[in-house]
Amino acid sequence: MNSFKAISARNRRLVFGGGTALIVLLFVGANTTFLSDAEVAANTPQEFSLTDFAATNLPLIAADIQAKAIDIAIVAKAADKDIVAAGAQYGRDLGNKSFVFAVKTTAKVKSVDENFIVLDVPGGSAQDTFNIPIGLALSGNPLRDVTGKITFGDFYDQTQYQDAANALKDLVRSSIIEKLDLKNLPGKTLEVYGAWNNGPMPKTYNIQPTSIVVK
Numbered sequence: 639m640n641s642f643k644a645i646s647a648r649n650r651r652l653v654f655g656g657g658t659a660l661i662v663l664l665f666v667g668a669n670t671t672f673l674s675d676a677e678v679a680a681n682t683p684q685e686f687s688l689t690d691f692a693a694t695n696l697p698l699i700a701a702d703i704q705a706k707a708i709d710i711a712i713v714a715k716a717a718d719k720d721i722v723a724a725g726a727q728y729g730r731d732l733g734n735k736s737f738v739f740a741v742k743t744t745a746k747v748k749s750v751d752e753n754f755i756v757l758d759v760p761g762g763s764a765q766d767t768f769n770i771p772i773g774l775a776l777s778g779n780p781l782r783d784v785t786g787k788i789t790f791g792d793f794y795d796q797t798q799y800q801d802a803a804n805a806l807k808d809l810v811r812s813s814i815i816e817k818l819d820l821k822n823l824p825g826k827t828l829e830v831y832g833a834w835n836n837g838p839m840p841k842t843y844n845i846q847p848t849s850i851v852v853k
Contacts, residue, residue, distance in 0.1 A: 686798060688805035695788065696809050700848035702785045703831050707742035710768060710834065711761035714843050718763065721836055730786055738783045738835045741845055743768070744853070745830070747823045754844075755823060757830075766841045770830060770850070772815050779803040780833035780846045781810070807846070814850055827853040 708728050716724035725737030732738060745757040745768065753775040757768040771777065782788050782803040793799040832847035 686794065688801055691802055692805040692809040696781070696806055696813075696848065698787075699781055699785055699806070699833075700831070702787075703740040703742075703833060703848050706740045707831055708739065709761070710741040710743045710843055710845060711759050713739050713741055713834065714759075714762055714766050714768070714841075717836060717843075718766065718841060725836075730784065732783060732835075736836060738780045738833055740784055740831075741834050741843075742829075742831045743845070744827060746827050747825060750820050750823050755818075755820070755828075757828070763841075766843060769842070769844045770815075770828075770832075770847055771844045772811075772820070775844070776807050776811060776815070776846065778835050778837070778844075778846065780835035781806045781848065783835070784833040810847060814847055818850065818852070823852075829853060 713724060713728050716727060721737065722735060725731055725735075725739075729737035729739040743757065743759050745759045748756045748758045750756070752773050754769040754771055757770065759766075759768040762768055769775075779800075788802070790796075790799050793802060829849075829851040830845055830847055831849040832845040834843055834845050837844075
């Protein structure tokens with residue numbers, strides 16, 4: 639008799655346990671949404687294309703700079719005196735006394751090396767250096783930041799945000815700088831539009847270009 643009771647109790651546990659599992663499965667099934675292959679594809683984040691980003695945004699940045707640019711000689715004179723005041727008047731505040739400016743100039747090329755096209759900017763101080771960076775000197779994020787329309791929130795993370803700035807620079811290099819006859823530029827006059835971001839080198843103005851026209 640005791641053996642029979644023990645077996646019955648065990649069987650009841652199996653029955654109830656199986657019943658509970660069935661209820662759980664029914665609950666999960668009732669609360670699960672099944673998606674078609676097309677719906678899964680539509681809801682999958684698309685891979686970010688740096689090439690497409692740069693190709694779409696560089697012309698927009700260039701147009702914005704073209705509309706807002708201030709002569710670099712004017713910006714430099716103000717920045718030499720007080721970078722914070724210059725930034726408030728002519729640029730965008732990026733925080734921590736960092737500012738980015740939309741700038742332009744029509745200037746004669748003094749010299750060209752592997753790092754810079756050095757400009758003789760009309761109205762610029764003799765104490766200031768004005769460059770168009772080329773090669774590895776083409777650095778920083780002024781083109782990404784100058785309009786204020788491209789923000790960190792547009793990207794997945796800090797790496798992608800930086801990659802976007804690099805993609806813009808790569809396109810500038812391939813579509814603008816590499817089309818110049820650098821060896822024959824000294825003595826030529828250039829019309830330049832671009833962006834400048836102040837940095838650790840005072841009185842140095844590196845214009846990251848969005849347009850260079852040889853006069």
